[in-house]
Structures are given as C-alpha cells and as structure tokens.
Amino acid sequence: MYLLRQALSTDLEALIRLAKLLDTINLPADPEQMEGLLKTSHSAFAGSTEPDQAMFFVLEDSNGVVCGCSNVIAHHGSPEAPHTYFDVIEEDRYSRDLERLFSHLVLRLGTSFHPRTEIGGLVLEPSHRGQGVASLLSRSRFQYIAAYRERFCERILAELLPPFDPDGSSPLWKSLGRRFTGLEYREADRLSINQKEFIEDLFPRGDIYVSLFDEATHRVIGAVGEKTKAVELMLRREGFRYQRRIDPFDGGPHYGAPTDRVRSVRLTRSCRALARASGNRSALVAALEPFRSVRTQVELTGLQVCVPPEALSRLEISEGQEVLVTPLEENLS
Structure with a gap:
C-alpha cells in the first residue's frame, strides 16, 4: 500500500x-x-x-x-x-474600408x-x-x-x-x-x-x-x-x-x-476510525501530526469510517482515533 x-x-x-x-x-x-x-x-x-x-x-x-x-x-x-x-486578452479589430474583421490574442503583463x-x-x-x-x-x-x-x-x-x-x-x-x-x-x-x-x-x-x-x-x-x-x-x-x-x-x-x-477540500471530513474489512467506496484516509495519507476502500457510517486494518497500520494509528476522509469518484485515477 x-x-x-x-x-x-x-x-x-x-x-x-x-x-x-x-x-x-x-x-x-x-x-x-x-x-x-x-x-x-x-x-x-x-x-x-x-x-x-x-x-x-x-x-x-x-x-x-x-x-x-x-x-x-x-x-x-x-x-x-x-x-x-500575462493576461491573455481577445481583441477584435474591424476595418469598414476593407470590410475585414480580425481577432487577435493580446498578452498584457500583470x-x-x-x-x-x-x-x-x-x-x-x-x-x-x-x-x-x-x-x-x-x-x-x-x-x-x-x-x-x-x-x-x-x-x-x-x-x-x-x-x-x-x-x-x-x-x-x-x-x-x-x-x-x-x-x-x-x-x-x-x-x-x-x-x-x-x-x-x-x-x-x-x-x-x-x-x-x-x-x-x-x-x-x-x-x-x-x-x-x-x-x-x-x-x-x-x-x-x-x-x-x-x-x-x-x-x-x-x-x-x-x-x-x-x-x-469541500468533501473532506473528520471521522472515528474502525478497523473493519474493506468497504465499497474509494477514499483518501489521513492521519495528522505528522500528516500521512493512504488510498483505500472504506465504508462511511455517520461520523465513523470502516477502514481496513492494513491501512490503519500503514498510517501508524489505532482503531478509535480520528482520521480525515476524502471520498473519491470511482472512475478517477
């Protein structure tokens, strides 16, 4: 892992x-x-x-x-x-005499x-x-x-x-x-x-x-x-x-x-970790002080999260401690 x-x-x-x-x-x-x-x-x-x-x-x-x-x-x-x-600005220039329209990209230092x-x-x-x-x-x-x-x-x-x-x-x-x-x-x-x-x-x-x-x-x-x-x-x-x-x-x-x-950032939440077999949701699970994070399968139940024992071991924490959980979309790599 x-x-x-x-x-x-x-x-x-x-x-x-x-x-x-x-x-x-x-x-x-x-x-x-x-x-x-x-x-x-x-x-x-x-x-x-x-x-x-x-x-x-x-x-x-x-x-x-x-x-x-x-x-x-x-x-x-x-x-x-x-x-x-550089700001990237679109600018249109038109000549009535020539009846021509030009679209330019303009760079402006900021x-x-x-x-x-x-x-x-x-x-x-x-x-x-x-x-x-x-x-x-x-x-x-x-x-x-x-x-x-x-x-x-x-x-x-x-x-x-x-x-x-x-x-x-x-x-x-x-x-x-x-x-x-x-x-x-x-x-x-x-x-x-x-x-x-x-x-x-x-x-x-x-x-x-x-x-x-x-x-x-x-x-x-x-x-x-x-x-x-x-x-x-x-x-x-x-x-x-x-x-x-x-x-x-x-x-x-x-x-x-x-x-x-x-x-x-928006979906990250704090949960109490339970050492259980893998759930059906892929997530990042992190411990703090110092910060450590793994990707694993979890099951979220309210303010508790079921985490595989090997994931808790990799994070060097025990069951019952607080962890951060960030759910992932299943199709993301």
Whole structure:
C-alpha cells in the first residue's frame, strides 16, 4: 500500500532523483537548492507564515521507497515577491474600408501582490503510473489544506506546463523573453527563484500581439503539454478552470479555483476510525501530526469510517482515533 507523508531531510537524495524528471523552479534538481527547500518545508509544516515556502510531500511504495512527490505553497505573492503573469486578452479589430474583421490574442503583463495558495512540483516515476496512486499524490494536498484551512488563502493556483521544444527550451521564451533579457530559458527560470524584478524591469509593458509570433510560438500559449494533460483533467474534476493567464516565461496556462469550492477540500471530513474489512467506496484516509495519507476502500457510517486494518497500520494509528476522509469518484485515477 502506498503512503503519502511529509518530506524529511532524509528524502533529499530521492527528491533530487525525482527532480531530474521535471527540473522546474518548484522542484530543482540542484542538491543545494533542494536542501534549502527542504529546510523551509519543515518550517512551513511547523506553521511558518512566510511567503513562498513550499511544503513538500513524498509518496512511498509498499517497500518504503520514495517514488513520487508534490508540494503546496500556502502563500504565493507578496509586495516583496509579487506574482507575475500575462493576461491573455481577445481583441477584435474591424476595418469598414476593407470590410475585414480580425481577432487577435493580446498578452498584457500583470503583477499581483495579493497572496494565493499554489500547488505544483508533482512527479511520479513512470513505473508507478496507471496504478491509481496519482489521486493520492495530487489530491492529498487538498486534504491537507482542509485539515489546516486557516493556514491557506482564499484561492488556489496551479501553473501547468506547456509543450516544450525537444531540447527542453520554450518557444515563447525564445520569441519574447530572450529578446528582452538576453537570458536563456533555464537561466532565467532559475534566476526567478530569488529574483523577479528583472521581469518587471525588462519585459514590455504595452500590449503584445500574438500574431507577431511564429506559428510554433502561437500554439504553446495557454496550451497544456502532453505529459500534463492528466493533471489538467484532475484539476478540472476538482473545480479548477483556466484563468486566461499564462506564465510569462513559457506560456503555460494558469488554472485556479476558490479554495472552499475545490471538491476534495469541500468533501473532506473528520471521522472515528474502525478497523473493519474493506468497504465499497474509494477514499483518501489521513492521519495528522505528522500528516500521512493512504488510498483505500472504506465504508462511511455517520461520523465513523470502516477502514481496513492494513491501512490503519500503514498510517501508524489505532482503531478509535480520528482520521480525515476524502471520498473519491470511482472512475478517477
């Protein structure tokens, strides 16, 4: 049985291995950066309210080997480090003389100082995909948010990865960002971890017409990469929608939802655990302090939940203790 738990300092090597499958600013493959993120993760789990501190979760297989990870940032965006994005605006232009109508996509740089919760850094080793554990790895973050609702913001943001070139570069960055910063995509992406001022200082402030870009660049704006489509589907089922905003580096779409309307936040409830044979409902069952979660079959009866004894053992709790239960739709993986 798979177990999702809070990441520990001893998970550094495993997280670096997973990061090499993704290598983004939320999950860097650099050991020194990852070690620093684990330290701030510990502080965030302990209740720190500092902005942009990611809480890291890891997924263990039945042998205790880490095979996946994900994270959640309780407060992203502040006066010191604002959230930066491009609004994607549709604009129609018509000429009476030519009797022609043109519809344009326009990018407009924006910043927000109001914090929002952000989820990201989700990686699952290929050999473990298709076994129903993606729900545990992803939705357990919403279960954690429900457990400590007061720590999180009124909206949740998810920045999805767009299609990239075969060499890992971004078509949008090559057409836009590189021309205004003189930086390569990966260099700028890593620089933005601690320094975001260069985006506001150097990016154009006026409207940018997408029709000026080549077709390859046009196609990635607001598009979801092939490897991220399953995540998009999961987010839509949770109530997330495209916000018509994109990442200014790679053009990846921003999905968002009010926190209290996210399905797994809304349906999570506290129950007393009873050690019984499996029920007929798939759910996430979690223990707190420290947070641990499994996916199993349950039977809900009022404020009690029947949970297989092996699931309680995996959570390291006994019958009669309080657990969090998040029902899953049967057709979700």
